[in-house]
Amino acid sequence: MSKKSTEPTGAAAVSQSPAASVHANAPANAKLSAEQRIELYRKMVRIRRFEERCLPVYNSGKIGGFLHLYIGQEAVAVGACSLMGKDDHVITAYRDHGHAIAVGMDTKPLMAELYGKITGCSKGKGGSMHYFAPDLNYWGGHGIVGGQIPLGTGLAYAVKHQGKKGAAMAFMGDGAVNQGAVHEAYNLAALWDLPVLFVIENNGYSMGTSQERSSAGELGKRAEAYDMKFYICGGHDIYEVRATLDAALTRAREESKPAVVEIDTYRYRGHSVADPDKTYRDRAEIEDYRKTKDPIQVFQNQLVLEKVLTPALIEEIDAAARAESERAVEFAEASPFPTVDDIQKDVYWETDQPKRTSEGRIFFNQP
Amino acid sequence: MPVLTYREAIRAALSEEIERDPNVVIMGEEVAQFSGASQVTAGMLDKYGPKLIVDTPISEAGFIGMGIGASMLGIRPVMELMFWSFYSVAFDQIVNNAANVRYMSGGQIACPIVIRGPANGGTNVGATHSHTVENILAHHPGLKVVVPSNAADAKALMKTAIRDNDPVMFLENTILYGEKGEVPEGDITLPFGRAAIARAGKDLTIVTYGRCVLHSLAAAETLRASKGFDIEIIDLRTIRPLDVDTILRSVAKTHRLLIVEEQRPYCSIGSHIAAIVQEEAFDELDAPILRVGTIDAPSIYSPPVEKQQIPNVDRVIAGILRLL
Numbered sequence: 001m002s003k004k005s006t007e008p009t010g011a012a013a014v015s016q017s018p019a020a021s022v023h024a025n026a027p028a029n030a031k032l033s034a035e036q037r038i039e040l041y042r043k044m045v046r047i048r049r050f051e052e053r054c055l056p057v058y059n060s061g062k063i064g065g066f067l068h069l070y071i072g073q074e075a076v077a078v079g080a081c082s083l084m085g086k087d088d089h090v091i092t093a094y095r096d097h098g099h100a101i102a103v104g105m106d107t108k109p110l111m112a113e114l115y116g117k118i119t120g121c122s123k124g125k126g127g128s129m130h131y132f133a134p135d136l137n138y139w140g141g142h143g144i145v146g147g148q149i150p151l152g153t154g155l156a157y158a159v160k161h162q163g164k165k166g167a168a169m170a171f172m173g174d175g176a177v178n179q180g181a182v183h184e185a186y187n188l189a190a191l192w193d194l195p196v197l198f199v200i201e202n203n204g205y206s207m208g209t210s211q212e213r214s215s216a217g218e219l220g221k222r223a224e225a226y227d228m229k230f231y232i233c234g235g236h237d238i239y240e241v242r243a244t245l246d247a248a249l250t251r252a253r254e255e256s257k258p259a260v261v262e263i264d265t266y267r268y269r270g271h272s273v274a275d276p277d278k279t280y281r282d283r284a285e286i287e288d289y290r291k292t293k294d295p296i297q298v299f300q301n302q303l304v305l306e307k308v309l310t311p312a313l314i315e316e317i318d319a320a321a322r323a324e325s326e327r328a329v330e331f332a333e334a335s336p337f338p339t340v341d342d343i344q345k346d347v348y349w350e351t352d353q354p355k356r357t358s359e360g361r362i363f364f365n366q367p
Numbered sequence: 368m369p370v371l372t373y374r375e376a377i378r379a380a381l382s383e384e385i386e387r388d389p390n391v392v393i394m395g396e397e398v399a400q401f402s403g404a405s406q407v408t409a410g411m412l413d414k415y416g417p418k419l420i421v422d423t424p425i426s427e428a429g430f431i432g433m434g435i436g437a438s439m440l441g442i443r444p445v446m447e448l449m450f451w452s453f454y455s456v457a458f459d460q461i462v463n464n465a466a467n468v469r470y471m472s473g474g475q476i477a478c479p480i481v482i483r484g485p486a487n488g489g490t491n492v493g494a495t496h497s498h499t500v501e502n503i504l505a506h507h508p509g510l511k512v513v514v515p516s517n518a519a520d521a522k523a524l525m526k527t528a529i530r531d532n533d534p535v536m537f538l539e540n541t542i543l544y545g546e547k548g549e550v551p552e553g554d555i556t557l558p559f560g561r562a563a564i565a566r567a568g569k570d571l572t573i574v575t576y577g578r579c580v581l582h583s584l585a586a587a588e589t590l591r592a593s594k595g596f597d598i599e600i601i602d603l604r605t606i607r608p609l610d611v612d613t614i615l616r617s618v619a620k621t622h623r624l625l626i627v628e629e630q631r632p633y634c635s636i637g638s639h640i641a642a643i644v645q646e647e648a649f650d651e652l653d654a655p656i657l658r659v660g661t662i663d664a665p666s667i668y669s670p671p672v673e674k675q676q677i678p679n680v681d682r683v684i685a686g687i688l689r690l691l
């Protein structure tokens with residue numbers, strides 16, 4: 001079965017005794033059809049296989065810059081984005097591949113973006129940290145820690161201003177909570193009753209700094225100071241993620257109220273592929289999470305228990321995800337790079353139009 | 368003479384200054400336990416302990432501002448920005464507090480802080496992580512701006528920076544960190560505002576700094592070999608103060624000026640220098656002053672295209688050939 005994989009997903013890998021999720025009967029989950037459950041599972045597997053496929057490409061030098069992998073956290077993005085209605089929006093930081101696939105982006109342009117090809121989702125201009133798909137209500141992909149949080153608040157402001165019944169989910173890490181911009185956004189959201197969820201994906205570390213070494217007090221609880229509701233939940237059981245966020249999202253949409261949602265999760269890989277990950281945590285800690293809480297394994301067990309997944313289907317999903325990431329690589333390999341002329345496209349709206357709308361010199365090139 | 372990398376040279380300066388002055392403290396994200404994201408401070412936690420080598424949360428406005436405050440009481444903080452690109456989070460602290468506190472207090476308060484980290488493109492980290500901010504910093508009276516091009520200068524200028532009583536913005540380069548050079552031993556400092564003649568010549572002057580010094584040297588060698596051109600290269604070392612005299616002397620000798628900078632052209636260091644040279648040496652010029660810089664757009668990610676967006680040897684050669 002799982003031939004070259006590093007993270008097993010095959011039925012034979014079921015090691016823990018599968019206990020049924022206590023969140024299976026939450027309204028958000030009880031109403032899911034078997035197909036929908038399989039789709040949630042499939043998305044998590046697709047994210048993992050895509051990212052695993054990125055690694056050798058990065059190591060071969062075809063991906064530049066940073067590569068922050070989401071492996072281990074899949075249930076958070078997939079659970080959250082599966083709850084999105086047409087007026088709900090998502091924004092996150094640089095660890096953005098999972099959310100991109102979760103909202104429905106095609107993996108071919110995602111891979112091409114990593115290669116820096118013109119067929120990439122940002123035409124090779126953004127790179128790994130800067131994926132966007134506004135057509136899918138996905139607003140990035142942001143490289144500056146905490147910088148996306150006021151933007152997420154702005155998405156909620158716009159939704160409210162335009163009289164829509166939607167909400168924004170603004171994702172950040174446990175390190176980002178210490179940026180001033182985050183606190184300013186909290187206050188604005190609470191003060192003006194904006195329908196935004198500040199979702200903290202607490203994977204325990206910001207680069208090599210553990211939560212204890214970076215943050216005073218409890219992270220979710222900081223909401224209290226702004227009279228905001230907060231939720232804390234586990235991020236390994238996608239049912240729990242969905243149950244919690246469903247409640248928070250419904251409240252945000254119906255009552256136009258912000259909330260903080262702190263989700264406990266874990267990343268298996270280094271902060272980025274460049275992080276040797278040797279100094280700040282034990283191998284045993286990673287192994288332990290992987291063995292007992294791996295979100296894909298946990299959901300697989302659950303769905304086997306529910307008789308929704310069979311060993312054959314598990315194999316099929318895994319094989320399809322591998323084949324998909326292989327096709328993404330082929331697509332990226334075959335695509336052309338942008339040209340030097342492309343550098344100055346997409347800078348201003350008006351210079352991309354057939355007709356300029358202002359006068360004066362806008363770019364200053366030297367001969 | 369010992370050969371050190373640029374990274375080791377900075378580390379040596381930091382270490383010697385910590386040992387010399389008990390008020391020197393090093394702070395920043397991941398500088399201690401993780402050895403620094405670019406390994407500049409590797410080993411320093413073990414050697415000097417957590418009181419002097421301090422990991423901060425991701426709170427640039429907070430910790431940079433805190434460093435500025437502490438410096439008013441005589442601490443000499445050396446604050447690492449993992450990338451200079453993140454300075455924008457702390458911009459208010461830098462341009463309103465560090466740059467102005469001396470002035471607004473009528474000279475009563477000094478602010479001997481150093482803020483350091485890499486500021487460069489060329490590593491495909493995209494638009495948010497590739498800002499080259501020396502022009503923006505130098506625009507603010509009260510700040511000093513240093514951009515060393517080699518290991519020896521990096522060490523000597525860092526020592527000067529730490530001893531300086533004004534806020535010093537020290538801009539390094541991730542691509543230069545591994546570059547080796549001879550670094551004289553001992554307590555050697557360099558005054559700010561003294562440029563180096565990196566290469567003497569008579570046909571054309573290149574004014575440059577930072578990594579572009581390397582591109583310029585390579586271009587000058589190529590054109591000496593192929594065309595016999597004799598090009599003078601001035602390495603500014605510091606952007607503010609600026610060694611205007613050395614620039615003018617060289618222009619008076621060569622009568623042609625090319626400025627090479629990893630900067631977008633609009634309001635760049637090069638625009639400033641061009642303005643000064645035409646004001647003060649108009650009659651010396653036999654040709655327009657040209658610049659080779661970054662193509663005027665945010666930093667593109669695409670690795671092969673980013674190489675073209677920022678100055679490289681070929682683009683410097685093309686610039687020289689327009690003037691000679």
Ligand SMILES: Cc1ncc(C[n+]2csc(CCOP(=O)(O)OP(=O)(O)O)c2C)c(N)n1
Pocket residue numbers: 095143144145146172173174175176177203205206207271396425427449453456
């Ligand atoms: C303003 C700013 N400071 C520092 C960085 C460098 N940096 C990138 S990610 C990161 C750690 C963030 O950790 P966390 O918020 O927990 O998110 P995670 O990486 O765990 O997903 C740091 C320090 C940055 N990109 N932006």
Ligand SMILES: [Mg+2]
Pocket residue numbers: 173174175201202203204205206207
């Ligand atoms: Mg984290």
